[in-house]
Amino acid sequence: MSSAISLPVRLEKIVGADRVRVEAADLEEFAIDGQKPSAVLQPGSAEEIAEIVRMAASEKLALVACGGGSKLGIGMPPRRYDLALDMKGLTQIAHYDAADLTLSVDAGKSLRALQRILKEKGQFLPVDVPCVERTTIGGTVASGIDSALRQQYGTARDFLIGAEFIDGKGQVCKSGGRVVKNVTGYDLHKLLVGSIGTLAVITRLNFRTFPLPETRAGHLASFPNARSALGYRTTLLKTGLPFANLEVLGPEFSAMAARMFKATNQEVPDALSSNHWNVYAAYEGNPSVVKRVTRELGKHSAAADASKNEYLSAAVNEELARFSSQSYGFLTSASSGEALFRIVLPEFTARNIAEILRPAREHSLRAVFVLRACNVAYLALLAETGDASAIQSLGCVASGVFSTVTAAEGTATLLHAPRALKQNINVWGAKRADFPLMQLVKQAFDPHSIFAPGRFVGGL
Amino acid sequence: MPARCVNYYSEKAATSCSRHLMDPALIRDLKSLLGPANVLSQKEDLLLYEFDGSVEKARPEAVVFPHTTEHVSRIVKLAAKYQVPVVGRGAGTGLSGGALARRGGVMIVFARMNRVLELDLENWRVVVQPGVVNLDISRAVEHAGLYFAPDPSSQKSCTIGGNVAENSGGPHTLAYGLTTNHIAALELVLPDGEIVRVGSRHGDAPGYDLCGLFVGSEGTLALVTEITVKLSGKAEAVKTLLAIFDTVGDASRTVAEMTASGITPAACEMLDGWTLRVVEDYIHAGFPCDSAAVLLIEVEGLREAVESQAAAIAEICKANHAREVRTARDERERELLWKGRRNAFGALGRLAPSNYVLDGVIPRSKLPEALERIHETGKKFGFQIGNMFHAGDGNLHPIVLYDLRDTEQFKRAIAAAEEIIRMCVSLGGSLTGEHGVGMEKSELMTLLFSDADFELMRRIHDEFNPDSSLNPGKIFPLSKCCGEIRIRKVSPANRVSS
Numbered sequence: 016m017s018s019a020i021s022l023p024v025r026l027e028k029i030v031g032a033d034r035v036r037v038e039a040a041d042l043e044e045f046a047i048d049g050q051k052p053s054a055v056l057q058p059g060s061a062e063e064i065a066e067i068v069r070m071a072a073s074e075k076l077a078l079v080a081c082g083g084g085s086k087l088g089i090g091m092p093p094r095r096y097d098l099a100l101d102m103k104g105l106t107q108i109a110h111y112d113a114a115d116l117t118l119s120v121d122a123g124k125s126l127r128a129l130q131r132i133l134k135e136k137g138q139f140l141p142v143d144v145p146c147v148e149r150t151t152i153g154g155t156v157a158s159g160i161d162s163a164l165r166q167q168y169g170t171a172r173d174f175l176i177g178a179e180f181i182d183g184k185g186q187v188c189k190s191g192g193r194v195v196k197n198v199t200g201y202d203l204h205k206l207l208v209g210s211i212g213t214l215a216v217i218t219r220l221n222f223r224t225f226p227l228p229e230t231r232a233g234h235l236a237s238f239p240n241a242r243s244a245l246g247y248r249t250t251l252l253k254t255g256l257p258f259a260n261l262e263v264l265g266p267e268f269s270a271m272a273a274r275m276f277k278a279t280n281q282e283v284p285d286a287l288s289s290n291h292w293n294v295y296a297a298y299e300g301n302p303s304v305v306k307r308v309t310r311e312l313g314k315h316s317a318a319a320d321a322s323k324n325e326y327l328s329a330a331v332n333e334e335l336a337r338f339s340s341q342s343y344g345f346l347t348s349a350s351s352g353e354a355l356f357r358i359v360l361p362e363f364t365a366r367n368i369a370e371i372l373r374p375a376r377e378h379s380l381r382a383v384f385v386l387r388a389c390n391v392a393y394l395a396l397l398a399e400t401g402d403a404s405a406i407q408s409l410g411c412v413a414s415g416v417f418s419t420v421t422a423a424e425g426t427a428t429l430l431h432a433p434r435a436l437k438q439n440i441n442v443w444g445a446k447r448a449d450f451p452l453m454q455l456v457k458q459a460f461d462p463h464s465i466f467a468p469g470r471f472v473g474g475l
Numbered sequence: 476m477p478a479r480c481v482n483y484y485s486e487k488a489a490t491s492c493s494r495h496l497m498d499p500a501l502i503r504d505l506k507s508l509l510g511p512a513n514v515l516s517q518k519e520d521l522l523l524y525e526f527d528g529s530v531e532k533a534r535p536e537a538v539v540f541p542h543t544t545e546h547v548s549r550i551v552k553l554a555a556k557y558q559v560p561v562v563g564r565g566a567g568t569g570l571s572g573g574a575l576a577r578r579g580g581v582m583i584v585f586a587r588m589n590r591v592l593e594l595d596l597e598n599w600r601v602v603v604q605p606g607v608v609n610l611d612i613s614r615a616v617e618h619a620g621l622y623f624a625p626d627p628s629s630q631k632s633c634t635i636g637g638n639v640a641e642n643s644g645g646p647h648t649l650a651y652g653l654t655t656n657h658i659a660a661l662e663l664v665l666p667d668g669e670i671v672r673v674g675s676r677h678g679d680a681p682g683y684d685l686c687g688l689f690v691g692s693e694g695t696l697a698l699v700t701e702i703t704v705k706l707s708g709k710a711e712a713v714k715t716l717l718a719i720f721d722t723v724g725d726a727s728r729t730v731a732e733m734t735a736s737g738i739t740p741a742a743c744e745m746l747d748g749w750t751l752r753v754v755e756d757y758i759h760a761g762f763p764c765d766s767a768a769v770l771l772i773e774v775e776g777l778r779e780a781v782e783s784q785a786a787a788i789a790e791i792c793k794a795n796h797a798r799e800v801r802t803a804r805d806e807r808e809r810e811l812l813w814k815g816r817r818n819a820f821g822a823l824g825r826l827a828p829s830n831y832v833l834d835g836v837i838p839r840s841k842l843p844e845a846l847e848r849i850h851e852t853g854k855k856f857g858f859q860i861g862n863m864f865h866a867g868d869g870n871l872h873p874i875v876l877y878d879l880r881d882t883e884q885f886k887r888a889i890a891a892a893e894e895i896i897r898m899c900v901s902l903g904g905s906l907t908g909e910h911g912v913g914m915e916k917s918e919l920m921t922l923l924f925s926d927a928d929f930e931l932m933r934r935i936h937d938e939f940n941p942d943s944s945l946n947p948g949k950i951f952p953l954s955k956c957c958g959e960i961r962i963r964k965v966s967p968a969n970r971v972s973s
Contacts, residue, residue: 112903114735114840115869137737159679170679172687173656186927194836196868196908198642198691199916199923200950201932202655205687214683226737255708257777303779359678361598390678426680443681449673453683455938459931472682 023054026098029066030058034104045081045099047470048092048434052079052099059104061179061187061218068216069185071098072463079467080216082123082154085146088347088431089158090211091442094469100216102153109219110193113138116224117176117193122153122217138224141168143336145343153217159209160430161357163297163340166388167259168225171208177221178204180214183461188215195223206456213471214460228299231259232309233332235286236294236316237323241265242365244292247319248386251296254315256308258388260297262339263363265384266290271345272338276331284331286323294321297336339385342393346383347431352398352405354413354432359391360425367423368392374415378408406435417444443472497536497579501557505539505581508549513540513587524564524582528629530831531572531914535562535582542587544662544670544700551698552668554581555944561666562946563694565606565637568629570832571913573641573693577948583698585636591615592701599706600659600676605636605699612704621706624651627909628817639699642691644909646742646816647773649867651707653909655690662701663689666944676703688935693911694946696939710741710775714785715803715812718770718792719763723747723850723862726768727843729795730866734839738787743867744771744816747846750823750861750874751815757822760815761808766798770866771816819863820874827876831888835899836908839869848898849873856891870908871899897922912950920952 026035034057036042042051058064071078077095081087082102102123110119113136120129126140127147133139143163144155156171168174177191190203207217238244244263251261264272264287273287286293294316298308309326316324327335338345346355360367363386371394375382381397396412398405413429413436420427421444429442450473457464457475469475497516505514515521515538525534536559541547554561560580567574576582589606596619601612609630613622626645627633633643638654639661651657660674674686689696720726726745733743746754746769751762762769770792774784789800803809823830837845846862849871853860864872873895877888896906900922907916920929929951936943936951 110903112838112840114731115838116734116737117838169656172684173652182927182931184930186930187925188927188931189924190928190932192836192905192923193903194838194869194905194908196644196648196653196836196865196870197905198644198653198909198911199906200912200920200928201935202642202687202691203931203935205655205684208684208687209679210683255711257780300777300780301783303783304777307777307779359675359680361677426675426678428681447680447682449671449682449685452671452673452685452939456683456685456688456935459934459938462934 025070026054026056026067029070030056030063034059045084045101047079047087047096048437050092050096053097055099055101057101057104061181064100064181064216064218065185065187067098067100068181068183068465071465072183072185075463076465077468078465080153080157080212082151082157083125083146083149085149085344086154086158086160090470091474092434092437092469093467102151105218108132117195117221118224119193119219119221120152121219122151124152126150126152126155133224134227137227139227140222141174141225142171143340145341147341152220156208156220157210157212157217159211160343161387161391163260163336163387166261167257172205174223175204175208175220176223178207178217179219180207181216181218183215183463183465187218191221193221211471212467213457213475214466216466229301230305231297231299231329231332231336232305233298233327233335234296234309234312234316235284235323235325235327236319236321237286237289237291238294238319239291239322240365241292241368243319244294245363245365247294247316247321250315250319254311256311257298257300257304258296259299260295260336260339261388262295263386264293264295266292267381267383268342268385269293271349271383272335275338275345276334281334282331284325284327284335286325289323291322295335295339297332342385343430346393346395349383349395350397350399352401352409352433354396354409354436355430356394356396356416357391357428357430358394358420358425360420360423361390363390363392367419370419371416374412374419378412380408380412401433406433409433409436410439413440421445446473497559498557501553501559502537504553505537505550508553509539509541509546514538524567524584525575527567527572527574528570529572529913529915530829531575533572533575533577533914534579535576536579538582538584540584540587544664547583547664547698547700548668548670550581550583551664551666555667560944560947561698563636563640563698565634566608566629566632568633569637569641569913570834570910571641571907571915573911573913573949574637575914577914585634588700596621598677600703601706602701602703603635604701605634605639607635609633609635609638616706620709622709623704624657624707625654628820635702635704636699639690639702640692640694641911642909644865644870646744646865648909649743649865650739650741655687657705658686658690658702659705660703661686661689661699663697664700665697666940666942670700674703691911693913693949695936695949696945698945712778712781713773713775713809714781715809716772716785716788717801717803717812718772718797719766719799719801720768720770720797721766723768723846724843725796726770727846727866729770729792729797731840731842732795733788733791734867736787736791738784740772740784740788740867741775742771742773743865745769745862745864745866746771746816746819747862749859750819750863753826753861754815754819754822757825758815758818760811762815771812816863823861823874823876827878829877829879831875831877831892833871833873833875833892833895834907834910835871835896835904837869837871837899837902837904839867841902842866842869845871845898845902849895852891852894852898856887858888858891860891865908868908869904893919914949917950918952918954920950921954
């Protein structure tokens, strides 16, 4: 190997000339927070990636694996960024035993295409995540983004049973396996979930799959204030009824949903048109289960004194579920200066939600709030413009949110923020006490720090 | 590429492995830290701790009983000072030698760190010390309609600390997952004695999923001193079915078909005819002695879901020639059936001095083939191999009965076990579904993992446990050469699991 030969040429030797791109437009497509790579490669196999990584390791080139590119805004700007790996060249289904409900799929497979294949066998992966039209299964897992079905099915960590990946030394490694129950070796694949590509390049993922539910249904109940909406939510959670999703939609979020229905010429659910807090219950199962949950929702929403109580038609429910699961996309493109928080609190109360919303009100920023099941909330801060004063307001509000959440013993992450804002604020919040252990994990996986350096928690 | 010689143990670790007698000064220091009553060092006391539920045996040089996290931290620091390894132990019910002192040293028994520290019933969380018995967690919260879902067969005696170390399962893992799916946060003592907390009580915090790494790391990365567990709500309805078959093939095809049709019961256990007759003779659970196999299937959830699921299951059983599908009429009958399953290993102890319980996993679609091949292996090696296992998730527990006094027979038992595990791997399965690798299966790890896989696991290990001072000699193969598969030379022990 000689550095006298230019980088693109050496890369071409690994993946072939047609799979190395250096045109400005290509590099722009893979920019992260304005930083562009020197080259975009589309490897066709795990072995090719391993070779690229070995080269990157020896030349200290920083590398970012990209799926559909829809969530590249998560995290801090990379400290260095030389090569973008376009993973969309790895799209095989290595193994699908529908009778065993297990699947092994290449990381670059489009999530939508994957779900279509599973659907033929009456199955699916319960990852109802944002930007589904673009996202790959690898990006979904690496981003750690929440699924709208988390209440019922958990997160990817709960049904990811194994993985193949390239470590920072350029070796093809694996952990777990293809069986639904397995404790052989360290569960390294769990570490990859939500690691945004800072530990390894994920090349293949093994999952257990799930049967598609027979029917799905949805219900909205409206309340004049957050307190009664949260009270109703608590009541529902305590019933033990199987909800696929249970969301408290703030008034602004409800209004956005209503606008979406209008924009697509659909009938707007009544509950969404008021300036109220709504509780959206999504549930599924066989018809007798759905009937039972429907009956109980009527009972509980009446007892909670809901101002509106609305069973959704199948079409409207499907649309609202889509809006809810895709809201990340809507929220991050709703204005020219926007920031999106993911907030986890021990308990959401009317008081602490008001506290979280207060900084936005004080700076006259629009704030869109939605509380998912499992105590995960999203808060979008929408500035009218992306100019310097708007960024300054966003910064003040974001700091206020971070301190409120920390005081309430919760955690906040800025999933999306303008580049300018990231210069002044760490999107991951303060380091936690276990950060030194995370450094050990990073060191073991990526000793030369070539994978997306600087993007993750604490500059990992 | 030709097989490369790799020693997965570092030089430093290898040196600490070949230590000699423990320094009496360490015993003195331990006694002054914990009080003499909490330190055992006499040979006759240590003998009790040289076994667990596996066929392995290894004796610690001292056994200590800490009461607090601070104790654990200071024990670890003392051990480091005297360059002695440390191994944690709960109730010692493990089946892979995970809680044995393979390299001697200090064994920390968590039996006296057995307090429930906090009940947070509102948020379905309980904070416990590692020595709390698995079932006691459920007992502490049952008044609120809650329970701790992982239910190893030894749940009346095994501890939560051991469950976390091994990522234990149980019959109801099928619907609810292993221990790892029910742990929110951990307090750890690292090999240098530092105390750290990982995870988050209420939800996922930003950063790597350290809980996911530590649960199931078999005590090789850190010692767990406090555990925040997630509770589950009791289902409003439960139905327990006993499906009776005239052939093992029909029973296993039922499981495969049930899985394929997307039905996931809460539990689906199989007992073959030979096993159930032994169990019935001892426990009188109501298993039909003239059958070839039974499936013990439990469905739970909303009444409506339970009814329809039970009906669908019964239909599949009938379509696969079940002679009869019984439903437990009441809680007493249900308890009795489960007692039969849970205490079955005890029953087997009446037949032979020793038994070897395997833990291989296979894809559910391969179940009929796997059982057929286990039967053939039994014939080949001259054993009656019983099967009593978690059929629903493909987690086999073939049981080889042998007499440890007969060295030749013991060798054959080990050879039969290896053939079965190789078969599981060849069908796309794995070495262990819930018992862990420990000492028992460390040499077989090369069936599944490559040099690169081991290297990465070793780097993780070495970042946390650089001197192999915590639980040395576990998980990683000791063999010098990759590709060289050896079953370890051990003296067999007369142990059965309960």
